[in-house]
Amino acid sequence: MSSSSRPPLACTVLTARPADVDRAFYDLNRDMDPNFVHVFLDKLQRYAAKPDRALFLAEYQGRIIAFATIIDQAPAPDESSESTIRLLETCACGTGLMVLPEFRRRGVAATLVQQWENWALENGLQGIWVVTRQMADWYHRCFSYYIHGVTIRRGVKKNSTGQKITL
């Protein structure tokens, strides 16, 4: 990861447990569509509770300022080829990433994307894929994800030293 536009923010990242969800929701929901805050809360609760997924929270000065979610298996996008389906079965899926506006351009998303990658490796998965409508170029430019049809993944292989290898 190269440098962001402003000095990096010294945030800490926690892997959320169910007890963390209320304050995460309190701090983050203002940036969500008011019509869908209940969906957001439900998502936070599921990702904090279930063993096949994770909710990462970035905390700064006692406030939650960002979140990222990941799951070990997600259905491949409609009309994926057989080879794409097989490929995605070996990868975790990043399903959410948001940094509150006033904390952007300070490396917080980069820290959370690194958490995704660590989690995928720890869970024996070979990469990460993300479905995104507008941010494909951003993932590609900033994190070396490559575009795979309508999906993106970053190849991460686990070897005996746990080193990441970008395909």
Ligand SMILES: CC(C)(COP(=O)(O)OP(=O)(O)OC[C@H]1O[C@@H](n2cnc3c(N)ncnc32)[C@H](O)[C@@H]1OP(=O)(O)O)[C@@H](O)C(=O)NCCC(=O)NCCS
């Ligand atoms: C996209 C988003 C997550 C970036 O978060 P962030 O904490 O500002 O990102 P970082 O500071 O870690 O920056 C990572 C890289 O992205 C670049 N970047 C960040 N925001 C950018 C923007 N709006 N346009 C272009 N580049 C951007 C940074 O310059 C940095 O690259 P660099 O290291 O080469 O300078 C944040 O703007 C956001 O929450 N947006 C709304 C939700 C969203 O789009 N989520 C992702 C889509 S799934």
